[in-house]
Amino acid sequence: MARLLALAACLCALLAALPAPALAEPADIDAAARGVVRVVIIGTEDTPDGAEVFPIGHGTGWAVAPDRIVTNAHVVRDAMMDDSLRIGIVPSDGADAGYAEIVAADPRSDLALLRITSGLRLPPLTMASGPVSDSGEAFAVGYPMNVDRAQGLEIGDIFRSQPPVKSRGFLAGMRPSRNFDTVLHTAPIARGNSGGPLLDGCGRVLGVNSFGADSGGSDAEFFFAVSNREVIPFLRAHGVTARTNDTACRSLTELEDDERERLEREQALARQDMAARSEQERERLTRARFEAEMQVRDERDDRLLASIVLLLIGAGAIWWAFEKRRVPEPSEDHPNPSAWPVPNRIALAAGGGAIVVALLVHFTRPGIDEIDRRVASVMQGRDTGEAADPAKTATERRTFLCRLDPQRSRVTNAETGDVRFEWSPAGCVNGRTQYGVSGGTWSRVLVPNDEMAVSVNSFDPDRAVFRTERYLLSRDAMSKARSARGEYSAPSCEAKGAATQLGEMQSGVLAALPSNPNERLVYDCEPVRD
Incomplete structure (x- = not known):
């Protein structure tokens, strides 16, 4: 029993360690659904009360440009063969219905491009331009008739704006079918879904839903959408450049988790950098103090030596001035001669000046506190150049x-x-x-x-x-x-x-x-x- 519990714990830990699949954002599917429309083939009949409008059939379409709709060719086949029939466009989101005309149709790939002729404008959907995965979530969006019947909707109700039905399934791979590329999936579709988009988890179009496999009521059901490898060239051939996106589909939760991890890494690096800077600052402080001490000591020694030399020079000059002093005899021109001839007076003044300078040099020697001032100057960076002007910055x-x-x-x-x-x-x-x-x-x-x-x-x-x-x-x-x-x-x-x-x-x-x-x-x- 203990072994079984241990094995179960290991399996749980292994499953927890596996990366969780990215789940679809419901808001993305809802956003894409804004550009999905009901495509209604409309007939008219003259009656005593005037022309009566009635639907012949309907499918689904989606906006590839504000005034351009993509759908299946078989959805508008009747309108292609009968000029008296009109194509109605009923948006999903509260706007007035409008009309459209066929720009191009390709029965081979089951694609048709419509142009809205009224003032209706729709938000275009974005198409996935990267390779389609063989697995992952897929969503079919459209207007299946069996849902309309189950709701008890009358014929005229299809002319009113209604949100499309969203069904979830999974991708089952890419494969050629009926001479064109298709995306195989399990998102349920029914009559009326034809022409609607097949979306990935980020609300990007993977293809145009076209038909389903006949399961005979016993096998698993699979459905086919015309792949973007057919849709994008078809649109380009008729002057429409679709919005495309080839980036990986990531959820906001996944993105925010990555952002949180990135911030944590940045903070860890910042702490390491701060610790490294602190160590560098300590080394810089030690080096600055050593250099400052050496400089101050050398300057003090140099000034002490200079002051001693100046004192000796001054004392020698004064001694010479006194020792070599000679008083001249009185004469008619100089009855009272000075006791200090000019050379002696010069020597005496020079000696006194040298002593004064020596005292100034001695007493202005840098003190021990000069070491701290020089260290502070280096650490504050005043020796690296002029600081930026804060007002200018x-x-x-x-x-x-x-x-x-x-x-x-x-x-x-x-x-x-x-x-x-x-x-x-x-x-x-x-x-x-x-x-x-x-x-x-x-x-x-x-x-x-x-x-x-x-x-x-x-x-x-x-x-x-x-x-x-x-x-x-x-x-x-x-x-x-x-x-x-x-x-x-x-x-x-x-x-x-x-x-x-x-x-x-x-x-x-x-x-x-x-x-x-x-x-x-x-x-x-x-x-x-x-």
Whole structure:
């Protein structure tokens, strides 16, 4: 029994040590679903009361550009053969339905590209451009008819905005089928899912769901999506450059764990560096004291010797002046001759001056306390040159060039090009955009009118790190964020108290955002010369 318990404990420890698989972020799947639409083939019939509109069939599509929809060719086959039929686009997120026309269709790969002809605009999905794994989570998003029937929806209900159905499964590999590349997976789809996206755990499109394997009701069910190796060239051939992303799909939890470990490593290195600096400082102090003692001792000895020499010279000159003094006899020209001829007076003055200088040299010798002063001067770096002017540093504007750090970033949809900007200590970017400061963090909240995403940019000038966190929001959440943003007007750059005021003003928008962003872009910055 003890052996079994020990074996079980070992197995538990082994399982705990294995890396946990990255789980999907529900917010990423929800964000991708904003660009998923129901594609409805619409017929009309003249009646005594006027033209009656009725659906002939429907499938799913997704936005590859604000006004471009990808779906299956078989979804719009009827509209391709009958000009009287129209293609309706019903968004998933509260916007009015619109119409679309066929731009291109390829029955071989079962792909079709539609253009929205009404004012409807959608957030495009991002396509995974890297190799597709043979395993891992996958999500099918669309409008299966069996769900509509189970809900008891009427025919006309499909013209109203409804969230798409999200089903979870796993990837089962890549394989050619029907003369085109497909992704095999187990995320359940049904009639009506055709043309919808197959997503990875980060909400990026892996392919276009097309058909399922006939299991006969007994075998495990598998489903096929047209792979991006077919979709991307098809779009490019018809003038659409899709958003693509080839970075590894990482969860925010994993990213934050890595960031925490990185900070711990930095702190450990900082402590080691501090200990090494302390040891270096001790060595430097010992060396500085030894050199200062040697210098002071040599200077004291030199001055003592100089003072003795000067005393001897002065004493000799005075002795000579007294010893060689001769009083001349009185004459008619000099009835009272001086007892000190000129040479003796010069010698006497020189001797007295030498003694005075000798005393000055002796009493101005550096004392023992001079050693401490010289050591302090060396340790404070006053011997290495002029110190920087703090007033000049405080008002300095600097230009930074920032490059994305993929290891610290989570990118699913955003552009990742280099960022260049001029930063002032007052938080003014490029002389026109004021950043707010709150809790020691410089940030600016951006709420655009033409995009369903809120960005929070922040900059740490001390560490030279620029960060963008993006929140991909629904129409309702975006409306709330815009309403909160409309409550204030950002102060002009470098106005008095502008940074603190803006930091407080932005709190209303930040409170309207989810707790976690969908994307986090971290840039390492370097100062550059203009």
